[in-house]
Every structure is written in C-alpha cells, then in structure tokens.
Amino acid sequence: xxxxxxxxxxxxxxxxxxxxxxxxxxxxxxEYNESGPHVLLQELQExxxxxxxxxxxPDWPVSDDTVLHLATAxxxxxxxxxxxxxxxxxxxxxxxxxxxxxxxxxFSGKCSWTMVVKTFGLHRYPKPxxxxxxxxxxxxxGRMTHPHxxxxxxxxxxxxxTAYAVQRRPLTTWGLGLLxxxxxxxxxxxxxxxxxxxxxxxxWAYFCDKWLWYLDLRGISNGIGPVIWPSxxxxxxxxxxxxxxxxxxxxxxxxxxxxMIALDALLAAGPDWEDLMSRAGFHGGDSDSTAVIACCCWGxxxxxxxxxxxxxxxxxxxxxxxxxxxxxxxxxx
Numbered sequence: 001x002x003x004x005x006x007x008x009x010x011x012x013x014x015x016x017x018x019x020x021x022x023x024x025x026x027x028x029x030x031e032y033n034e035s036g037p038h039v040l041l042q043e044l045q046e047x048x049x050x051x052x053x054x055x056x057x058p059d060w061p062v063s064d065d066t067v068l069h070l071a072t073a074x075x076x077x078x079x080x081x082x083x084x085x086x087x088x089x090x091x092x093x094x095x096x097x098x099x100x101x102x103x104x105x106x107f108s109g110k111c112s113w114t115m116v117v118k119t120f121g122l123h124r125y126p127k128p129x130x131x132x133x134x135x136x137x138x139x140x141x142g143r144m145t146h147p148h149x150x151x152x153x154x155x156x157x158x159x160x161x162t163a164y165a166v167q168r169r170p171l172t173t174w175g176l177g178l179l180x181x182x183x184x185x186x187x188x189x190x191x192x193x194x195x196x197x198x199x200x201x202x203x204w205a206y207f208c209d210k211w212l213w214y215l216d217l218r219g220i221s222n223g224i225g226p227v228i229w230p231s232x233x234x235x236x237x238x239x240x241x242x243x244x245x246x247x248x249x250x251x252x253x254x255x256x257x258x259x260m261i262a263l264d265a266l267l268a269a270g271p272d273w274e275d276l277m278s279r280a281g282f283h284g285g286d287s288d289s290t291a292v293i294a295c296c297c298w299g300x301x302x303x304x305x306x307x308x309x310x311x312x313x314x315x316x317x318x319x320x321x322x323x324x325x326x327x328x329x330x331x332x333x
Contacts, residue, residue, distance in 0.1 A: 154255020251285030
C-alpha cells in the first residue's frame with residue numbers, strides 16, 4: 001500500500017507547479033513558441049540543460065498561471081481571496097469577471113482557469129467521497145470566465161487529476177474517471193443551474209469525444225493499459241502529436257488538451273523530472289500551462305526527489321507557495 005500523503009508532497013505540488021510554469025514560460029520567450037525541438041530544446045541545451053538553470057528573478061519569473069494558482073490557494077486557506085488578488089489588480093480585469101452578467105458575454109474554451117483550480121483537489125475536496133463537491137465547485141468557478149464546456153471541463157479535469165494524485169490513484173485510470181465519473185456529474189450540475197444549458201449541451205460532445213479518442217490512442221480506455229506509445233515519440237513527434245490533441249494547432253491552449261498533454265507527460269515520464277519537463281514544459285504551444293498542471297501532480301506523487309534545487313530554491317513567491325501548502329495540508333487533515 002502507498003504511504004499517506006505528507007506535507008512535503010503538498011509543498012512540492014505548489015513549488016514545482018510554479019517552477020514548471022517559470023521554466024515553460026521563460027519570461028514569455030518560450031510560451032507559445034512554435035517549435036519545441038528546434039528552439040526550446042536547443043536553447044535549453046545552450047543554457048547547460050535543466051540541471052544548470054537557476055529559476056529566479058529577473059530572468060525566470062512565474063506567469064499569471066502561478067499568480068492565479070497562488071491567489072486561489074491563499075484564498076482557500078484564509079478566506080480572503082479578494083484581498084489576495086489586490087496584489088495583482090491587472091489579473092482581476094483579465095481573468096475574473098465575477099458577476100453573473102459578465103459570464104454571458106464570454107463563451108471561451110481556453111484553458112486559463114484549468115491551471116487555477118488544482119487547489120480544489122489539493123485541499124478542499126481531495127477524497128473520493130467528495131467528488132460531487134469537487135466537480136460542482138470546479139464547474140461553477142470555471143464557468144465564471146470560461147462558460148464553454150471545453151473550457152470549464154478542463155477545470156474539472158485539472159481539479160480531478162490533482163485529487164487523484166492525492167488519492168494515489170493509478171495514472172491509467174485518470175482519464176476514464178474523468179469521462180465516466182466527473183463529466184456526467186458536471187452535466188447534471190449545469191442542467192440544474194439552468195444557465196446557458198442549451199449552448200452548453202450543444203458543444204458538450206467535443207471535450208468528451210476528444211478525451212475518448214485520446215484514451216483509445218493510448219490503450220487506456222479500459223483504465224488498465226498497458227499504455228501504447230508510438231515507436232518513435234521524441235520531441236519532434238510529440239510536437240506533432242500535441243497539435244493533433246489540440247483544437248486549433250496550439251498545443252495546450254484549450255481546456256481539453258492542456259490536462260491531456262499533462263497526463264501524457266505523467267504517464268511517460270514516471271519519476272523522471274527532466275523527462276517530465278521535456279514532455280510537459282518544452283514543447284511548441286502553451287508550454288507553461290501544461291507544465292503547471294503536470295508538475296503539480298508530479299510533486300504530489302514524487303515530492304522534490306530528483307529535482308535540481310536550482311529549479312525551485314529561489315523561485316518567485318516561494319515563501320508564499322510553501323506557506324499556502326502548509327495551510328492547505330493542515331486544513332485537509
């Protein structure tokens with residue numbers, strides 16, 4: 001049996017999520033780069049590889065993905081999310097139109113909130129018998145900014161996968177759990193809320209169909225495996241594969257494919273941090289968003305073992321990330 005989750009895993013989840021974000025972002029130089037193999041990995045080699053990178057200001061800031069993740073974590077821990085967000089006022093206008101009226105003006109499938117709701121699975125609802133609450137909160141908060149099901153179901157996937165990591169649930173079951181357990185709950189919740197039901201049901205199938213396609217592709221639609229990998233799946237092949245996951249060719253940009261790429265990386269990399277980052281953080285597309293999700297789950301599974309200290313020891317907001325991890329851990333036990 002697996003050992004119970006410890007504080008070190010909670011700290012690793014918050015820290016490494018931020019580290020993966022900063023590495024995949026590289027102060028806007030690597031996020032949305034069109035070519036992982038030819039640019040990101042080449043520049044990474046020129047920097048001396050991942051082991052030689054010291055993630056610190058001014059060259060390696062975190063992106064808004066971590067800022068929102070941290071704000072949510074601190075809000076859950078303290079109940080003061082509005083005062084927390086006042087530290088970053090530009091984010092309120094960009095990401096959080098919190099009035100119901102504002103929701104109706106946006107029907108986005110992007111992945112912005114997908115990275116943020118991980119703390120719901122980390123602290124608030126990490127247990128199997130809390131699935132209803134986890135999905136409800138992920139849907140409700142996800143719809144505030146991304147009412148399209150491709151967007152807010154990505155939030156469900158991210159929160160769910162974090163909870164699964166806390167539960168030590170086998171990785172091969174995560175996608176099946178998303179489709180068979182979480183998505184039906186999410187659909188009933190939307191129907192019961194009686195807001196934009198027709199629009200949501202009209203566009204619902206894409207997310208589920210794409211995820212079913214992915215699980216079939218990897219041979220894990222039964223939740224067991226073994227995982228099927230292409231005979232050649234290096235950086236160039238992964239870039240092409242990730243594009244095939246995506247909605248419009250920008251890997252990791254949407255709510256369905258950001259957690260999909262993260263899961264793909266987790267399945268392949270196992271406890272190897274460098275391999276995880278190569279797969280989840282150094283690819284063409286929205287590289288920091290996929291890294292945030294993958295690295296949070298990886299930290300819960302493996303802690304910081306094997307991670308070069310320079311990748312996180314001087315990380316921006318490190319103290320706040322660790323403090324929020326301590327608070328969330330205390331509240332979950």
